[in-house]
Amino acid sequence: MLQLKILLSFASVVCSQAHSTSETWYAYLDYSTNYCNLRNLAEGAGLTESPNFTEVTSDSICTQYSSRNCTKY
Numbered sequence: 001m002l003q004l005k006i007l008l009s010f011a012s013v014v015c016s017q018a019h020s021t022s023e024t025w026y027a028y029l030d031y032s033t034n035y036c037n038l039r040n041l042a043e044g045a046g047l048t049e050s051p052n053f054t055e056v057t058s059d060s061i062c063t064q065y066s067s068r069n070c071t072k073y
Contacts, residue, residue, distance in 0.1 A: 020034035020037055031067065032063065032065055032067070032069075032070075034062070035057065035065055036070035039070050
């Protein structure tokens, strides 16, 4: 079973930070499952609909970010 750890930090109403990691070493090439979990959470909460929503990530920060498929998760 793949276990994930999600950390959400809310510095203020307008600023938050999220980080998700897998508890297993073999999830390194997980097709951005951790990213998609956080992205789907943000979308479900309506955060991405804000005109001030910004996202900062890349393949070097989030493994396989450029090949993600969040509709799968």
